[in-house]
Amino acid sequence: MNLHAVRAIYLFELHRTWRTLFQSIASPVISTSLYLVVFGAAIGPRLAEVGGVPYGAYIVPGLILLAVLTESVSNASFGIYLPRFTGTIYEVLSAPVSVAEVLLGYVGAAATKSLMLGLVILATARLFVPFSIAHPVEMLGFLMLISVSFCLLGFLLGIWADGFERLQVVPMLVLTPLTFLGGTFYSLDMLPPVWRTVSLFNPIAYLVDGFRWTFYGVAVIDVRVSLAITLALLAACLTAIVVIFRTGHRLRA
Amino acid sequence: MDSPPPILSITGLTKTYASGQTALAGVDLSIRRGEIFALLGPNGAGKTTLIGAVCGLVRPSAGRIVADGHDVERDFRAARSRIGLVPQELATDMFETVWATVNFSRGLFGRRADSGHVERVLRELSLWEKKDAVISSLSGGMKRRVLIAKALAHEPTILFLDEPTAGVDVELRRDMWAMVRRLRGQGVTIILTTHYIEEAEEMADRIGIINRGRLVLVEEKEALMARFGRTRLSINLKAPLVALPPGWGDVELSADGTTLSVVQAGAGAGEPDIAALFRRVAAAGLEIAGVTTTRSSLEDIFVELVGTPAEDLP
Numbered sequence: 001m002n003l004h005a006v007r008a009i010y011l012f013e014l015h016r017t018w019r020t021l022f023q024s025i026a027s028p029v030i031s032t033s034l035y036l037v038v039f040g041a042a043i044g045p046r047l048a049e050v051g052g053v054p055y056g057a058y059i060v061p062g063l064i065l066l067a068v069l070t071e072s073v074s075n076a077s078f079g080i081y082l083p084r085f086t087g088t089i090y091e092v093l094s095a096p097v098s099v100a101e102v103l104l105g106y107v108g109a110a111a112t113k114s115l116m117l118g119l120v121i122l123a124t125a126r127l128f129v130p131f132s133i134a135h136p137v138e139m140l141g142f143l144m145l146i147s148v149s150f151c152l153l154g155f156l157l158g159i160w161a162d163g164f165e166r167l168q169v170v171p172m173l174v175l176t177p178l179t180f181l182g183g184t185f186y187s188l189d190m191l192p193p194v195w196r197t198v199s200l201f202n203p204i205a206y207l208v209d210g211f212r213w214t215f216y217g218v219a220v221i222d223v224r225v226s227l228a229i230t231l232a233l234l235a236a237c238l239t240a241i242v243v244i245f246r247t248g249h250r251l252r253a
Numbered sequence: 254m255d256s257p258p259p260i261l262s263i264t265g266l267t268k269t270y271a272s273g274q275t276a277l278a279g280v281d282l283s284i285r286r287g288e289i290f291a292l293l294g295p296n297g298a299g300k301t302t303l304i305g306a307v308c309g310l311v312r313p314s315a316g317r318i319v320a321d322g323h324d325v326e327r328d329f330r331a332a333r334s335r336i337g338l339v340p341q342e343l344a345t346d347m348f349e350t351v352w353a354t355v356n357f358s359r360g361l362f363g364r365r366a367d368s369g370h371v372e373r374v375l376r377e378l379s380l381w382e383k384k385d386a387v388i389s390s391l392s393g394g395m396k397r398r399v400l401i402a403k404a405l406a407h408e409p410t411i412l413f414l415d416e417p418t419a420g421v422d423v424e425l426r427r428d429m430w431a432m433v434r435r436l437r438g439q440g441v442t443i444i445l446t447t448h449y450i451e452e453a454e455e456m457a458d459r460i461g462i463i464n465r466g467r468l469v470l471v472e473e474k475e476a477l478m479a480r481f482g483r484t485r486l487s488i489n490l491k492a493p494l495v496a497l498p499p500g501w502g503d504v505e506l507s508a509d510g511t512t513l514s515v516v517q518a519g520a521g522a523g524e525p526d527i528a529a530l531f532r533r534v535a536a537a538g539l540e541i542a543g544v545t546t547t548r549s550s551l552e553d554i555f556v557e558l559v560g561t562p563a564e565d566l567p
């Protein structure tokens with residue numbers, strides 16, 4: 001194991017984050033705060049409780065995920081796309097590093113940042129709406145798994161993309177809608193049966209439901225199923241990346 | 254005679270890109286430990302592809318590469334940790350400092366942090382004063398030095414320089430030559446590609462000429478010069494000559510009749526035609542106005558070699 005390399009990539013990536021701190025932490029925090037002001041503090045008190053949870057608190061887990069998913073994908077994809085674009089990737093490709101080490105460095109750094117972002121948003125949300133966390137250990141575990149999975153997905157996107165637009169399209173046109181429709185602002189139980197069934201094809205619905213369970217202990221789907229889906233997502237991304245590196249696809253000529 | 258094992262051995266290396274372009278068509282090459290090897294060839298000859306295959310940037314279609322005893326595919330960690338690469342394209346991080354990026358390279362190649370070594374490398378490349386500068390603020394020549402520093406950060410024993418002096422001013426080029434010699438003094442094997450033939454002539458121990466994906470020739474520089482080098486003697490006459498005296502068939506007479514010249518192949522073996530010409534000119538009672546000799550450069554040799562179809566070459 002080339003630990004020096006893992007460390008070098010990890011620190012390099014964190015340093016890049018530090019440089020773009022405002023863009024990558026402050027802006028999702030601000031937009032999440034806006035949601036909480038509007039839906040949580042202003043409209044929320046007029047709405048009924050969902051599953052025994054006040055509406056403002058109910059939407060917090062989904063909002064955290066909304067920010068974590070989009071930031072994970074866009075940050076991790078940018079992290080690997082940028083060196084491809086500028087050509088500095090030659091150095092990583094010619095270095096004595098394995099796929100595992102490259103992933104630990106790049107995805108590890110991106111996931112660290114996502115986790116930090118999630119926790120910052122969590123703390124910020126507490127300023128707007130009162131809530132408590134029923135299963136804090138599971139909450140952290142879910143947040144980590146989800147961060148890593150979506151950073152892997154972002155990494156894949158960064159390898160696949162051949163233009164900056166594609167990097168933005170996926171978070172904007174795919175993740176945000178899926179997160180909204182995945183029950184961030186409502187419970188799947190509130191939907192007509194047909195739409196509820198359709199929603200179950202959206203993997204993010206499981207993540208939101210499982211993550212919310214760690215907060216309030218209420219879930220529409222069995223939390224073990226949500227966990228299994230999260231793990232499956234992680235495994236799928238990992239497999240795809242290993243295959244890409246093995247074949248050298250898009251990285252080596 | 255027992256020759257020591259090569260530090261780099263390439264056998265049957267072939268590369269056909271996805272586009273169908275065959276960039277390397279069966280290259281065999283052995284690089285000796287500690288030498289400076291210059292790879293010359295026209296644009297698109299396959300120089301960068303060859304280097305890419307050794308360094309892991311290009312997947313060979315066929316062939317085997319062994320670097321310092323390690324197969325570059327099966328044993329890529331050991332092989333790559335010994336190799337440093339300065340790419341042809343200037344690709345650098347923009348927002349990092351020189352110090353950070355060079356230390357990053359060292360770690361990436363699996364070496365423990367060693368600020369003493371990094372400092373030495375930066376000083377040798379006259380980059381020490383710029384160590385805290387952000388790379389985007391450096392000039393092109395400085396950026397190239399940064400790339401060299403990055404390639405040397407992990408103390409490689411084999412260094413590839415892909416056109417290190419392209420777009421570099423004369424002074425920096427001299428500096429770079431001096432640096433390459435110093436590195437060789439430290440036991441580093443250097444393989445460089447260049448379009449500047451004087452560079453190969455000045456620096457290389459051996460020269461390889463590649464054209465259309467094939468190594469046309471690999472030879473000691475001295476031997477190459479001796480084999481293909483020519484010396485041309487031209488004698489300017491005070492009075493023009495109407496025709497060559499009988500039996501002077503090996504001598505050329507210029508159209509205006511004032512210049513006699515002979516071309517001597519190789520480097521000074523046998524009875525020089527040049528001395529013979531002087532005797533004949535004196536015997537014929539011709540008065541000499543001036544004499545010039547020109548030695549053909551590697552450039553002439555190069556043009557001669559790649560100008561002819563590969564199959565006609567020696």
Ligand SMILES: Nc1ncnc2c1ncn2[C@@H]1O[C@H](COP(=O)(O)OP(=O)(O)OP(=O)(O)O)[C@@H](O)[C@H]1O
Pocket residue numbers: 253270271272274275276294295296297298299300301302303341
């Ligand atoms: N990634 C690639 N995909 C397809 N073809 C390529 C690729 N890289 C190089 N080639 C082709 O392979 C051939 C050899 O290219 P290469 O870059 O190795 O030449 P070179 O000798 O380094 O040339 P130069 O002196 O211009 O740098 C060229 O015909 C080139 O167009």
Ligand SMILES: [Mg+2]
Pocket residue numbers: 300301302341415
């Ligand atoms: Mg080239």
